[in-house]
Amino acid sequence: MIKNIILPIVFLALAGGIYLGFTDTLINGGDSIFFGNNKASIVELRAEKIALEQALNDARKLEETAANLRNVIAGLDQNKIARLDDFLPDSVDNLQLIVDINNIAGRSNMTLGEVVLADSNPKNVTPSSVGAVPAVETTKITFNVTGSYSELKSFLRDLSNSLRLINVSRLEFDTKDSETGEYTYKVDVETYWLK
Numbered sequence: 750m751i752k753n754i755i756l757p758i759v760f761l762a763l764a765g766g767i768y769l770g771f772t773d774t775l776i777n778g779g780d781s782i783f784f785g786n787n788k789a790s791i792v793e794l795r796a797e798k799i800a801l802e803q804a805l806n807d808a809r810k811l812e813e814t815a816a817n818l819r820n821v822i823a824g825l826d827q828n829k830i831a832r833l834d835d836f837l838p839d840s841v842d843n844l845q846l847i848v849d850i851n852n853i854a855g856r857s858n859m860t861l862g863e864v865v866l867a868d869s870n871p872k873n874v875t876p877s878s879v880g881a882v883p884a885v886e887t888t889k890i891t892f893n894v895t896g897s898y899s900e901l902k903s904f905l906r907d908l909s910n911s912l913r914l915i916n917v918s919r920l921e922f923d924t925k926d927s928e929t930g931e932y933t934y935k936v937d938v939e940t941y942w943l944k
């Protein structure tokens with residue numbers, strides 16, 4: 750009879766000791782009676798596994814996005830990229846800019862004269878920081894064109910339709926030679942480039 754009562758109590762105590770000393774600390778972490786300080790519990794390891802799987806999924810999605818972007822970049826028309834470079838170049842080519850303006854004036858039957866180039870404007874149109882998008886700088890050009898009013902309208906329309914981004918900031922004219930119908934117009938323009 751004593752065996753029937755004591756033996757189950759001993760087994761229950763032994764099972765409780767094993768659970769508290771080994772199993773509980775293995776699952777929930779903490780100091781183990783048998784194995785000392787357990788570094789990580791099963792619960793912590795499962796949480797870390799979930800976090801690592803999520804990071805791996807995020808990395809795969811980023812890799813897919815990068816591959817898609819590489820495909821898009823590879824599929825871009827090089828002529829369109831060249832047009833973007835004309836629209837907002839990465840340097841100022843003053844001579845080419847004057848030639849472009851002269852060609853536009855010539856298409857409108859106007860004569861270009863007295864071109865004055867200002868130094869690059871030190872103010873940034875777009876703020877820039879290290880490692881960020883390049884700053885957009887402005888360059889001011891002042892020039893005279895001679896022609897009729899309708900030719901001036903044609904010139905300004907062609908100037909606005911050119912690939913290069915050009916803003917007319919000031920326009921003055923002189924009415925001294927109104928007998929011939931030709932006037933001299935002083936035009937200030939600003940053009941933009943990436944620094």
